[in-house]
Amino acid sequence: SRTHFSPNAPGDGAFIIKNSWGENTGNNGYQYVSYYDSVIGNIPYVGDYNSLNFVVDCDNVYNYSNIYQYDSVVYVYKLGDNDGQYWINNSYTIQKDEVISAVGTYFVDDSEYEVKVYVNNNLVTTKSAKLTQAGYQTIQLDNLYRVRKNDEVMVVIGIKQNISRSYIYVPLHDNEYPILSANPKSFISYTGLQYENLKDQDTVAPIKVYTMDVAEFDTEVDVELATIRITTNITNLDSDAKLCYKINGEFIKDSDDNIIFMDLTDSDSIVELTYATDTLTGSNATLESILSYKGLNITKSLEFNPRKEIRLEIDNITAYLNTPVSITVNVTNQDNEKLTGGYVVFTDTNGDILGQSDVNEGISTIYLTFDGEREDMLSVTYFDDNGELLAENTTSLTVKKHDVIIHIDDISANPGETIALTATLTDEAGSNIDNGKVTFKINGKTLKDTNGKVIYVKVVDGVASTQYTLPGNISGTDLKVQVIYSGSSKYDSEKNESTISVNPLIPVLRCEDISAGKSSQITLKAWINEGDNSITNAKVVFKINGKTVKDENNKVIYAKVVNGVVAVDYVLPDSMNPKNYTITAVLISSDYPRIEDTATLTIV
Structure with a gap:
């Protein structure tokens, strides 16, 4: 009868199933599933939560390739609690290159949950919801997340129950049954901050991680002058697939307005497609590559500039009168590739063509000779071989005399x-x-x-x-x-x-020989000059046989130089007998170094 189900089924009728856990489960090992139930069991919110199977949702449309789990049999534990929340946390080491597509765990009521998935300690996605059906839930992630062998994946699930303010009911692995790993990494928290290692309690959290073997593919766009070349590399394709493209949200179609689908059968494939860019406007476009595969539509997007950006680089030109000068333009695209083909026209401000040259390996050069000075602007214009304008630029042109x-x-x-x-x-x-x-x-x-x-x-x-x-x-x-x-x-x-x-000159000092009689009066003379200049700012002291000449008061005679000449009258002492004596003239000046000259005094 439908009344044996809670809540009541829409009509009578049920399947009788036998549980492999033994006679201690259900009614001697047997349980009922209503004809109207879309799940394999149901949990009435009465009595022991372990008396019946968990609900298992059968609506999942994906076929997963692999599963990561530690638990084998689940038991619901009743624990004292005052807010109805707990968090479980499992980590798994990825065994091969694959993608994470879903996670799963058990819920004993229409709980609220939040799932966080980390790859190598980096948060990659968060998903939260409120359940309408208790039981085991497979939670499909919003995107597929590719992982590599030996990556570490951690799943944290926070659950808030709506059953009781005093208790929480926590599904965990039944420790009477074997755990599926010798070293599980499984934790639980009742605060969301501090976690307990469930391995110490001989149990684990029943978190499953579902992965799929999904082909990898990458698309590149090469922009030409009037077309783009789309290239997609597909690897690890393990079933038939189709590939199509959208540009700015519109499917790429053939001449009959049919969407172009490429059938893929090989495990590794390279697909190339050429598309005319004449319908694209602006400097930005979005290309979507759509791989239809295993019931999935996997989309990858990239943005590109559909216009071939051509760069004409030319320096300011300085030319000299009547001297040949080369004027060179560098022609490249946005990828700094040197272009070949087409030609460049060089014109002045008046529109007069100064020259034209083909473009080869990114260079166009002309040679000119100017016979007059000028300050001008030089325009360079790049055309393709059909005469279509592709790019232009200007620079200054100065023609002058040679420096x-x-x-x-x-x-x-x-x-x-x-x-x-x-x-x-x-x-x-x-x-x-x-x-x-x-x-x-x-x-x-x-x-x-x-x-x-x-x-x-x-x-x-x-x-x-x-x-x-x-x-x-x-x-x-x-x-x-x-x-x-x-x-x-x-x-x-x-x-x-x-x-x-x-250079400064060193003064020249010269004195003259004298011949005189005993006890006579003589004149001691000296001449001082600096090149053509006669020195006046100086004094001269005379010596005879090393003794300084003094006056009658026994004071040294400092003779002042006047117009380069100095003279001192001196009476020879009676003590000086006839013979030769040495006269020494010494120049004394703050402007010049000490200078001496000698002459001979002969007393007869």
Whole structure:
């Protein structure tokens, strides 16, 4: 009768089934399943939760390849609790490359649950729901998650029951039966924070992980100028499959408006499809690869730019008058691949075509010679072989006279010395300049000849040189040299500077021999000069045979130099007998080092 079921079945009639657990289960090992039941059993919320089978939902449409589990027989434990929640946690080591597709466990009422799946400690998905049917539930994940051999998969299931405020009913492995692993990793928590190792209690949580052997595939898109080439690599295909594509949500179809399906039978396949991009607009498109396989439609998406981005790279152009210049454009795509084919047209601001060149291995080059200075914009336009515009760019074009680089060395010389002022002149490429003239300035004054005319020095084979004699009345100073190139029709004007360092002179001191009679008056004289300059800021002391000459008051005579000459009148003492004596003149000055000269005094 239908009234023997709780809740009551819609009508009478039932299957009688025998449970393999033995006579202690159900009615001497037998149980009833209503004709109207879509499951293999039912649990009335009365009495012992272990008196009947769990409900097993038979609506699952997927065929799984593998299962990971530790439990073999489940027993429902009644535990004291005040919030009706608990968490179970199992970890499994993956045995081969496959995909996780579902998890399963037991529920004793219409519980609320939350499933979290971790792969190698990384959370990959979360799923939660409220059940409408108690029993064993296979929870299909929203996506398939590929795992590799030896990956560690952990499943955490939080369950909130709606039975009692004082108890929870926890399905766990019956420890009277063998656990399916010698080292299970299975835990339980009543707070969601601290977990107990169920292995220590000789039981495990009944969490199942279902996997499938699913083929792997990857799709790449190569963008050409007017088409895209779609390539899909499929591996580990273990049953027949079909492959199709969508672009921006629309199926790719043939000329008869039929969806293009590729039949796949080999375990490893490569599928290629060419698609014209003339219907695609914008710079972004989405390609979906759809593999119909084992009752699944597995979709992978990628985004791509359907337009072949062509890049024309050209530097700013600086050209020199009457000198050939090469102008090069680099032609590449967004993948930095060098393109071949088509041609580039070079035009100026007025639209005049300066040249045209084919593109070969990413390069298009023209050669030009300009006879006039100009500041312009250069346009480069890339066409395919059919004359269709593909890309364009602009750059600046400057045509000018050659730059001039002048080099002149610093010089060190003595007062009155004749030196060569030599400048070397080259252009920006290091080539010698062979025309034009140069003038030189010393301390701002232009060099002139004896007739007062400016000296113009011709530039020959990159060199301009002239002679210059330093004044004899300068020393210990620097002179600024300027070399000025006036330019020409081909070369720009330029100038540069250097320095002449004039060495300081050491003064020359000279005294003269004297012949005099005994006890007579003599004049001790000395001459001091620095080149052409007569020294005045100095004094001289005379000595005779090493004894300093003194006045009648026995004070040393310091004779002041006037216009480079010094003279001291001196009366020879009676003690000086006829013979030769040495006269020594000593220069004393804060501006010069100590200088001496000697002469002979002869007393007759």
